[in-house]
Structures are given as structure tokens and as C-alpha cells.
Amino acid sequence: MNKIDITGFNISNISQAEFEAEFYKRNPPGAFDILKKKTAAIAGAGGLGSNIAAMLVRSGVYNLIIADYDSVELSNLNRQQFFYNQLGVLKIDALKENLLKINPFITVTAVPVKITENNAALIFSKADILIEAFDRAEMKAMLIQAWCAAFPQKYIVAASGLAGIGRGSLIKSSVYGKLIICGDQISEADEKNGLIAPRVMITAALQANCAVELLLSGGIKI
Amino acid sequence: MIEVNENKIAWHENMSVSELLKICKYSFPLIIVKVNGEFVARPEYETHLIADGSNVSVIHLMSGG
Numbered sequence: 001m002n003k004i005d006i007t008g009f010n011i012s013n014i015s016q017a018e019f020e021a022e023f024y025k026r027n028p029p030g031a032f033d034i035l036k037k038k039t040a041a042i043a044g045a046g047g048l049g050s051n052i053a054a055m056l057v058r059s060g061v062y063n064l065i066i067a068d069y070d071s072v073e074l075s076n077l078n079r080q081q082f083f084y085n086q087l088g089v090l091k092i093d094a095l096k097e098n099l100l101k102i103n104p105f106i107t108v109t110a111v112p113v114k115i116t117e118n119n120a121a122l123i124f125s126k127a128d129i130l131i132e133a134f135d136r137a138e139m140k141a142m143l144i145q146a147w148c149a150a151f152p153q154k155y156i157v158a159a160s161g162l163a164g165i166g167r168g169s170l171i172k173s174s175v176y177g178k179l180i181i182c183g184d185q186i187s188e189a190d191e192k193n194g195l196i197a198p199r200v201m202i203t204a205a206l207q208a209n210c211a212v213e214l215l216l217s218g219g220i221k222i
Numbered sequence: 223m224i225e226v227n228e229n230k231i232a233w234h235e236n237m238s239v240s241e242l243l244k245i246c247k248y249s250f251p252l253i254i255v256k257v258n259g260e261f262v263a264r265p266e267y268e269t270h271l272i273a274d275g276s277n278v279s280v281i282h283l284m285s286g287g
Contacts, residue, residue, distance in 0.1 A: 044287060046287050047286075047287050048287040049287075133287055134287055135285060135286060135287035136285050136287075137252045137283040137284055137285040138251070138252060140252075140283045140285075141251070141252045141253070141254060141283050144254050144283075145254070145263060145264060148254075148261035148263070149261070149263045152260075152261060158283075159286075159287060160281070160282075160283045160284045160286075161284045161286070162284075162286045162287070163284070163285075163286040176254075176256045176259065176279050176281065177256060177259035177260065177261065178261075179254065179256065179261065179281075181281060183284065183286075185281070185282070185284065186284065187284060187286070188284045188285055188286065189284070189285045189286030189287075190285075193286075195286055195287075200286070200287070
């Protein structure tokens with residue numbers, strides 16, 4: 001196969017098929033063909049959601065439904081995949097822009113709505129899998145309750161316990177039927193612990209890792 | 223005998239989820255309950271009875287994201 005000329009690279013000069021063949025060349029064999037047809041929903045586009053979305057696109061998941069109603073703030077940039085020229089922009093719009101810079105052929109459905117127990121099932125109904133990426137514990141609990149009640153047969157990958165520094169080996173994924181919890185399940189994001197990029201991103205990566213495995217094989221091997 | 227988050231707890235007849243949560247002193251509202259891997263919705267805590275030998279997970283959610 002011809003190597004793609006990256007000198008003065010112009011996306012309009014190559015076909016989608018050529019782009020994809022080269023982009024996903026290093027993926028595990030066969031993974032892209034499956035992931036391309038999958039839809040993942042992400043509830044929240046902050047420290048977890050923005051990082052998870054980028055990893056899913058790089059993995060080859062082509063359809064994303066992302067819900068968030070906040071705008072980018074300067075205090076987000078210590079851990080979230082946004083840039084200072086995006087301050088004040090709706091997070092889902094900024095994230096969509098950034099994701100399309102990674103791969104212009106994906107589909108991002110941006111939902112600028114506050115998720116409640118009444119709208120969660122409807123907004124995320126088309127997803128093969130839901131990823132909980134909220135900040136506040138009460139929102140996490142609400143979403144898990146709503147999703148498990150509405151779609152007991154579908155997986156939800158949530159996060160709990162990712163505040164503070166160090167203790168990387170405590171962050172793990174725990175399987176409770178169709179509910180996966182990533183995190184150490186003990187570190188609360190309070191004023192003492194704070195939130196900083198590495199531990200948030202380890203947890204986000206673990207969630208993305210679980211999501212990719214579930215989308216590819218339908219189960220989790222611990 | 224039942225197992226709650228890997229701890230053994232004495233079981234008795236007609237033990238509901240809400241009763242178990244009281245025994246274990248899980249009073250916080252930010253929890254998810256699974257009985258033998260099955261999700262139990264919050265409105266069912268009073269009426270959902272736990273069978274002897276069950277494996278119960280009580281997941282307490284932490285803020286941060």
C-alpha cells in the first residue's frame with residue numbers, strides 16, 4: 001500500500017477509506033471494523049468525559065452521544081481536554097471540535113442538556129453502552145439508578161474515587177453485573193484531595209478501556 | 223448468613239434491603255445496591271427481600287470527575 005504523503009497533508013486529498021486504513025493500522029486486528037459501527041454515550045464532558053471521548057475516537061468508536069450543559073472554564077484546564085482559546089464555549093461544542101480534529105469522519109451528537117432521571121433513558125437510548133462521567137456523586141447515583149432501571153441488559157461504566165495524587169495501583173475496575181465502577185471507591189474530591197490530571201486520566205483511561213473491551217467482546221476479563 | 227461487600231452478616235427471615243442498609247449503617251443517599259448482581263431500584267428497598275446466602279454489593283459513590 002502507498003504510504004500517505006503527510007507533507008502539506010490535506011484531508012480532502014485522500015479518501016475516507018485511505019485515511020481509516022492508515023489511522024487504525026496499529027489497532028488490534030479486526031477491532032476497528034467492529035468499533036466503527038458502535039455507539040457510545042458519555043454523560044458529562046469534563047475531566048472524565050473529555051478524556052474518554054478522545055480515547056474512544058482514537059480507538060475507532062465512530063458514533064458518540066455526549067451530554068453536558070456547562071461551558072469551559074479556566075479551572076477545567078488542569079485535567080480536561082480543552083484549550084484556553086475555548087474558554088466560555090459550551091463544553092460539548094468545544095469537545096466536538098477537538099474530536100473532529102482527531103478524525104473528521106466520526107459522528108458526535110452533542111446534547112446541551114442537564115441529565116435528569118426523567119430524560120436520561122431517552123437521551124442515551126441509542127447507545128450500545130453508557131459511560132458515566134459526571135463530577136458530583138449525586139449525579140452519578142441518579143444516572144446509574146435511571147440507566148439500570150431502564151436498560152438492565154446494557155452496560156454502564158461509571159467512575160468513583162479518583163481524587164488526589166499517587167496511589168495509582170488502587171484505581172481498578174470492579175464488575176457488578178452490568179455495572180462497572182472504575183476508581184479506588186474511597187477518594188472523595190474535597191478541598192483536601194483536589195483533582196489533578198494523572199489520577200483523573202488514569203480513571204478515564206480505565207473507563208475507556210472497559211468500554212472498548214465491552215464493545216468488542218460483550219464482557220470484561222479482570 | 224449473607225455477604226455484604228465481602229463481610230458476613232447474619233440473615234433473618236423477611237430481611238429487606240432497607241433493613242440491611244440500617245443494620246450495616248449505610249445511611250448515606252449516594253449508594254447503589256446490587257443483590258446477586260441484580261440492580262435494586264431505590265423505590266424497591268422497602269419491599270425487596272434478600273434471600274439467605276445472597277451476595278450483596280453496596281456501592282458508595284464518590285464525587286470527582
